[in-house]
Amino acid sequence: MIIRQLTTSTEDLEKVIKLLVGHFVPEHKMGPLSAINVNLEKGVKWVVFNVDQMAFGVMNDEGQLVGSLGLHRTSPWYSDSEYLADGWFYVLPEYRKTGVGKMLIDEAKKFANEVKLPLIIGVFTSEDAETKAQVMQKMGMAMVGGLFAAGV
Numbered sequence: 089m090i091i092r093q094l095t096t097s098t099e100d101l102e103k104v105i106k107l108l109v110g111h112f113v114p115e116h117k118m119g120p121l122s123a124i125n126v127n128l129e130k131g132v133k134w135v136v137f138n139v140d141q142m143a144f145g146v147m148n149d150e151g152q153l154v155g156s157l158g159l160h161r162t163s164p165w166y167s168d169s170e171y172l173a174d175g176w177f178y179v180l181p182e183y184r185k186t187g188v189g190k191m192l193i194d195e196a197k198k199f200a201n202e203v204k205l206p207l208i209i210g211v212f213t214s215e216d217a218e219t220k221a222q223v224m225q226k227m228g229m230a231m232v233g234g235l236f237a238a239g240v
Contacts, residue, residue, distance in 0.1 A: 091191045095155070096136060096175040102151040103145065104135050112178045120240065138175030144189045144195045146179075155179035155188040157196055161205070171206040174194070195228045210235070 094100045109126065116123035138158030146155040158175035174196075179188045193209070198208035209229060211220045221231060 089148055089154070089186075089188065089191070091144055091146045091195055094145045094158075096138050096139050099136060100145070101132075101139065104139065104143070104156055104158070105132060106151050107156055108176060108178060108181070109134070111180055112176070115181070120201050134175060142172075142199055142200075143175075144192055146183075148183075148190055154183040155192055156228040157192040157209075159196060159199070159207075171208055172200050172203070185217055189223070190227050193224075193229065197228065210233070 094104065101209055109131065111129070111135060113123040113126050135158065138160050141160045143156060143158040145153045149155050155178065157177045159172045160175055161170045163170045163171045168172075177189075177190070177192065196209070205228075209224065226229060
């Protein structure tokens with residue numbers, strides 16, 4: 089498996105959209121915030137926005153995109169200080185626990201160090217969020233808060 093920076097080429101964008109719409113969407117369930125309610129036009133714009141700033145993909149030996157992480161610059165409401173936030177972080181189920189997620193996190197951390205910005209990656213799911221948060225911590229990410237929901 090190889091990791092590489094994704095580009096806004098049609099080929100790369102199609103791979104990311106296929107990964108997210110074909111796999112993330114049916115898997116991500118959170119009531120009214122479930123990805124099954126996808127707005128494809130909005131989603132494509134979001135993918136392009138993130139890939140244009142920075143995104144990584146892990147390809148298997150057949151060239152299939154099996155995991156991806158998109159990043160964008162943003163800042164808190166109270167400050168002009170920027171940080172890198174994830175637009176998405178997704179690994180195909182059959183490639184979880186194989187090191188693909190760690191490859192993506194390590195590459196994102198390396199990029200964040202290069203541009204001298206903090207990196208914040210969220211766990212936005214109602215399914216086994218605690219385990220996923222523990223996995224993030226094992227990959228060297230520190231927990232700095234949490235999301236709490238009602239009505240999902």
